[in-house]
Amino acid sequence: MDIIIAGAGRVGFNLARTLCGTHNVTVVDRNAEALQRLQESLDILPIHGDIENPDTYRKLMDRKSDLFIAVTDLDEANLISTLIADDVIEVDRKIIRLRNAFFARSSIRQKLGIDDAVFPMRITSETVASLLDYPKANNVKRFKYTDFKLLSVRVGAAEKELTLEPDGYAVVGIEREKSFFIPEPGEAVKPNDLVYLFGDERPIKELCSRLETQAPAVIQxxxxxxxxxxxxxxxxxxxxxxxxxxxxxxxxxxxxxxxxxxxxxxxxxxxxxxxxxxxxxxxxxxxxxxxxxxxxxxxxxxxxxxxxxxxxxxxxxxxxxxxxxxxxxxxxxxxxxxxxxxAYNAIIENIYSSGVVTERRFCGGKGIVFLRKIFPGSELIGKALKPIKRGKGGLVFIIRNGELIPFNDTMEAQEGDVITAFCTLESETSVKKWIHGL
Structure with missing residues (x-):
């Protein structure tokens, strides 16, 4: 893809670093030093200029861009640059970062033809507030196609090494001594492990209360x-x-x-x-x-x-x-x-998600989960689906009728199934190729 990023700050830099390896990335900013730092370390095209000035985009007028991303700290600059890009450049899709929650409630985004908007202030606030319902958990993630949740919990230092017996949930990741991995079925967890659990929240909450003994049971x-x-x-x-x-x-x-x-x-x-x-x-x-x-x-x-x-x-x-x-x-x-x-994570997830597959990241981006729902009329209904080959690094399930079923053998797809795959960053490419290619 040809991608234009308006803003060379921390968010713009991280986006450029992630995307430039597989896409053509252009970064626009008035800060010449920030652009210089980007150019020295990344394979990008820098354009020096005011993102709110149409003349800045003159070099891009004869090019078609797949994606325009506005990520400065100023809502006004992001909105204006998106309008200009829409008028001056041929852009297929526009993503914008906004701070003011007003824009989440208004119809301005739709009127301006902005495809997607991320509200990072609200995301962070809601993440903190979600801990009130799960006081023993470190983090909680909800998903689009299922009521199942992904919770992380810290195993108490006083705990002994133990083997969990999942019922209604699965252990889908462990962070141990700064290293993250997808555990083998039946693998024991150790004291101080950060364990990621996916499935029905009721047994997960009970397990969290058993593993995490320091955090309060109720937060007021x-x-x-x-x-x-x-x-x-x-x-x-x-x-x-x-x-x-x-x-x-x-x-x-x-x-x-x-x-x-x-x-x-x-x-x-x-x-x-x-x-x-x-x-x-x-x-x-x-x-x-x-x-x-x-x-x-x-x-x-x-x-x-x-x-x-x-x-x-x-x-x-x-x-x-x-x-x-x-x-x-x-x-x-x-x-x-x-x-x-x-902002960075929401935009990356937005870019790589589609109407077919949703992508989410966890454990600081070290872990990735893909979800693919089989909608009515899908050509996959009734088709025999093969699981990902062993050694490809994925832990795969099918969510069917409220149950989490390990996807280890060939299974016939049914309407409403949600195919769910967990993997590390290192195995992202192979797992993504598999789930998109079903």
């Missing part, structure tokens, strides 16, 4: 560190779920803005002079869950460790930089993708 009192847009968004999501929320911010101006935005529904605490005695003075240590939601990963890690030292049993850190993901996990911190990582 929450502390959010960070009074920026993300911290306020998370605080609102928690308040909407009826939780008691305290928001802590060291910038007085942001503190006042947060207080106005939250309209008194959450307590806003200023920590201008540090947080040394704040946990005792404000009773933060009595919280059930703490979320470090600033745009600084190092600060988020420090606050998470500090919260644990003061007795908070569930600590969550927002992750904006992939390089800190393994560190956070090794420290036993629950990791939630920040807006920039959420």
């Amino acid at each position: 009192r929450c502390v959010v560190f960070g009074g920026g847009d993300l911290g306020v968004s998370i605080a609102k999501a928690l308040v909407d779920r009826g939780k008691d929320v305290k928001l802590v911010e060291k910038d007085i101006k942001l503190c006042r803005l947060a207080e106005e935005s939250l309209e008194g529904e959450a307590m806003t605490i200023s920590c201008k002079y540090g947080t040394g005695g704040l946990f005792e003075e404000e009773g933060l240590g009595y919280a059930d869950m703490m979320i470090a939601a600033t745009d600084n990963d190092e600060y988020n890690i420090i606050k998470s460790l500090e919260a644990r030292e003061h007795g908070i049993r569930k600590v969550v850190a927002v992750n904006n930089e992939m390089e800190y993901y393994n560190l956070m996990h090794s420290l036993g911190i629950v990791v939630v993708r920040g807006p920039k990582m959420s």
Whole structure:
């Protein structure tokens, strides 16, 4: 594909790095230094200029592009650049990153002919809020074609090595000492493993309660560190779920803005002079869950460790930089993708998903799950489907009538089946080729 990316920031860089290996990628930005860094490390075409100026796209006017992606930090710039691209360049599909939740509710996106929009602030906030229903879990993912969920849980350090006996769910991934792999059936889990479980949430929740003994069984009192847009968004999501929320911010101006935005529904605490005695003075240590939601990963890690030292049993850190993901996990911190990582992952999943196959990533992008639903009228109905060959790295199931059936032998496809394949990043190509080629 020929892909144009408007914006060479962190999201644009990560998208270009992922896509340039198999696609022709052009990156447009007014920041010459950012473009230079991209060109030095990636095989891309840089175009220096204002993405809101039609003249910037002059070099592209005689080319057809399959995809235009606008991912700057400014909604206005992304919207205008998408309009210009639609008028100046022949573009098949447009994806836009937006911060303001208003656009999710309005019809502006449809009026502007934008095919897909991602709202990373909302994604991160909803991810944190989902932990309220699954307090023992590290993360929860929902899917388009099934009610089954993918939950991750940390095995307690005091646990012995044990073999799980799945009933209504499957063990589809294990992260152990910074390494992620798809386990063999019956493989034992070890203390401190981060285990990924897919299937019926009821037995999974029961298992999570058995494996994770440190996290609280119920979350009511929450502390959010960070009074920026993300911290306020998370605080609102928690308040909407009826939780008691305290928001802590060291910038007085942001503190006042947060207080106005939250309209008194959450307590806003200023920590201008540090947080040394704040946990005792404000009773933060009595919280059930703490979320470090600033745009600084190092600060988020420090606050998470500090919260644990003061007795908070569930600590969550927002992750904006992939390089800190393994560190956070090794420290036993629950990791939630920040807006920039959420934008990147949502766009990549959007690009590689289709009307036939949906693609999702988990474990910091180390694990991938493909889902293919057999709709009414599909040519696959009644066809004998062969499973992926052994050694290709996939763990495959068919979801049929609410059951999770291992797909190890040839099976006849039925209407409504959802073929589900889990794999590592290394085996992505072979599994993708198999599921698309059924």
